[in-house]
Amino acid sequence: MRQRSLVCLLLALAVTASGCTVQRYWGGSSNTAGSGRASVGLVTKTETNPYFVELRNAAGAAAKAQGADFVALAGQFDGDNDGQVKAIENMVQQGVNTILITPNSSTGVLAAIDRARKAGVLVIALDTATDPENAVDATYATDNVAAGREQGAYVKAALGGIPPKLIMIDGTAGSTVDTYRHNGFLQGIGLADGAPEIAGRDNANGDQSIAQQKMENLLQRSTDINAVYTMNEPTGRGAYAALQARGLAGQVVMGSIDGGCQGVENVRDGLYQATVMQFPRKMAEQGVTAAVEYARTQKKPSGFIDTGSVVITDKPMPGVPSQNTDWGLQNCWGNK
Numbered sequence: 001m002r003q004r005s006l007v008c009l010l011l012a013l014a015v016t017a018s019g020c021t022v023q024r025y026w027g028g029s030s031n032t033a034g035s036g037r038a039s040v041g042l043v044t045k046t047e048t049n050p051y052f053v054e055l056r057n058a059a060g061a062a063a064k065a066q067g068a069d070f071v072a073l074a075g076q077f078d079g080d081n082d083g084q085v086k087a088i089e090n091m092v093q094q095g096v097n098t099i100l101i102t103p104n105s106s107t108g109v110l111a112a113i114d115r116a117r118k119a120g121v122l123v124i125a126l127d128t129a130t131d132p133e134n135a136v137d138a139t140y141a142t143d144n145v146a147a148g149r150e151q152g153a154y155v156k157a158a159l160g161g162i163p164p165k166l167i168m169i170d171g172t173a174g175s176t177v178d179t180y181r182h183n184g185f186l187q188g189i190g191l192a193d194g195a196p197e198i199a200g201r202d203n204a205n206g207d208q209s210i211a212q213q214k215m216e217n218l219l220q221r222s223t224d225i226n227a228v229y230t231m232n233e234p235t236g237r238g239a240y241a242a243l244q245a246r247g248l249a250g251q252v253v254m255g256s257i258d259g260g261c262q263g264v265e266n267v268r269d270g271l272y273q274a275t276v277m278q279f280p281r282k283m284a285e286q287g288v289t290a291a292v293e294y295a296r297t298q299k300k301p302s303g304f305i306d307t308g309s310v311v312i313t314d315k316p317m318p319g320v321p322s323q324n325t326d327w328g329l330q331n332c333w334g335n336k
Helices: 002-018 050-065 081-094 110-118 144-159 176-189 208-221 233-245 261-269 280-297 325-331
Strands: 021-025 039-044 069-074 098-101 122-126 138-141 166-170 198-203 227-230 253-258 274-277 303-306 310-312
Touching (some): 039 050, 039 081, 039 280, 050 069, 081 098, 081 110, 098 280, 110 122, 122 280, 144 176, 144 227, 144 274, 144 310, 166 208, 176 227, 208 233, 227 233, 233 261, 253 261, 310 325
Parallel strands (some): 098 122, 166 198
Antiparallel strands (some): 021 069, 274 310
């Protein structure tokens, strides 16, 4: 017990120095190398986004249930690559045998991941793929191109044949998730990037307040729009606030992606017509199970494992498979 407490203290001090945040669950001795006992480290983009809170809680619960040691670190903000690099380095120093990571950038942490893998650590990406994909051993995530395509197909169907006049509120420039969802949406709605039907676009870094501000700025240029793409549900809420202030909310078809409980309630309450639900709990649980298997047998998972996505709407459209908000509230992540 004294050794375990010392390890926790050293990790907390190292993380404090790096500017990261930390959550620990230690199920046993931290010296797991070759012992068959899993020691799992989780690195998320932030600790405040409800999506990553759900992912962290699910991973911690799965680790506890399967008798694995667990530590969770996070960057201080979306895009904090340096914080994630330091978190990886701290975890390797403390002897974890698996790192689960939602990388802020598809390329920004590759060198640190490579060093961890060379040290014998299994590295699994959750939610966000790396570029190249084989920079990690495996990825458990939503197929974000497919999720974006589902959102785009819904918006196109809801427009009922009327040509789109579209505003796009994207996420973080350069992020794999942002790029994949953006491209998938355009595929689903049937537009090329840069098409004249796109009346405006801007990045909001997944933040509600920034999204509202960016939407307000875009609406100052033109209010002649009928469709809005939002990269995630906080972005959707921000965009809605700006549209409502201009009296435009009722004339716009807006979709989003996430599947948080608040997002499903937003759909039910009419803030936007549809959201595409993803399943962070499944990503976390499958990642921890793979870590436990690796510690026991040295067997590694490989490739991209799609954890699925579902359109949630109370206004179903022909040709777009969906579930209603009652189903969504039964299967969403976050506080119900």
